[in-house]
Amino acid sequence: MLTNGQIIRQISNLYTVRVGSSIYGCRARGKFRQEKISPVVGDNVLVDLDKNVITEIKERKNILQRPVIANVDVAFIIASTKNPNLDLNLLDKLISVITFNDITPVICFTKLDLLTEKNKEMITNLKKYYEMIGIKVFYNTEITEIKKYIKGKIVVLAGQTGAGKSSLLNKLDSSLNIKTAEISQALGRGKHTTRHVELYSIAGGYIADTPGFSALNLSDISIDQLKYTFAEFQNYECKFRNCLHNKEKECKVKEAVDNKKILQSRYNNYILFMEEISK
Structure with missing residues (x-):
């Protein structure tokens, strides 16, 4: 059958x-x-x-190589706001790479309890901006909402070491009881001598840890493709169809940056990524 x-x-x-x-x-x-x-x-x-x-x-709608997993629906970018401090360059790079791989990026901010009120306000404003450009954003305290979101999806985790991946997994499923730095072993990587990849059933979805995302560079993305991984750029029609939003005149994206409609850090990172790709 x-x-x-x-x-x-x-x-x-x-x-x-x-x-x-x-x-x-x-x-x-x-x-x-x-x-x-x-x-x-x-x-x-x-x-x-x-x-x-x-x-x-x-x-397949997509396939990742480290570890090898196909048909990933969502990549949760676990972004620490303190210890380690928030790295907007890494955050935006992950968003671009994930988007390029036809995976939906989702941001999860962690360790907000360590922030001053002023810094909390900055994170709140960042959350509003990323949501405005169409990216789902959670705080790691919103466990009920996260569980609802991942149900029925294949989810991978990305983010720098110490960002709070293991803490989030423990909150989603306390039976995992993962200690800091044990996440790789708990999610099926570790002392296996054979090829072993596994999706773990958590909160009605399937989750895998993908350390490869954090190590990914932009080498697979061309300069022409990069601009399409910045969702907010698509809202502006420049004079030149092939505008790279860099040194061109009458660029609507640059105008939007000047008018504070596009976040300055996002645009700065876009230029840095262009330089990295062109090397």
């Missing part, structure tokens, strides 16, 4: 496939090796339940 399923775990050549509420251990059909393609965690697949064999891999 052929039926649709989704791969939620891979250990070497063994795949765990979720079909509805049931779980099956499967192997991949031999033809995949001949076609030089491999099923990966997150793949939507067709499964022969009589033989426990994956017979077809459905088209």
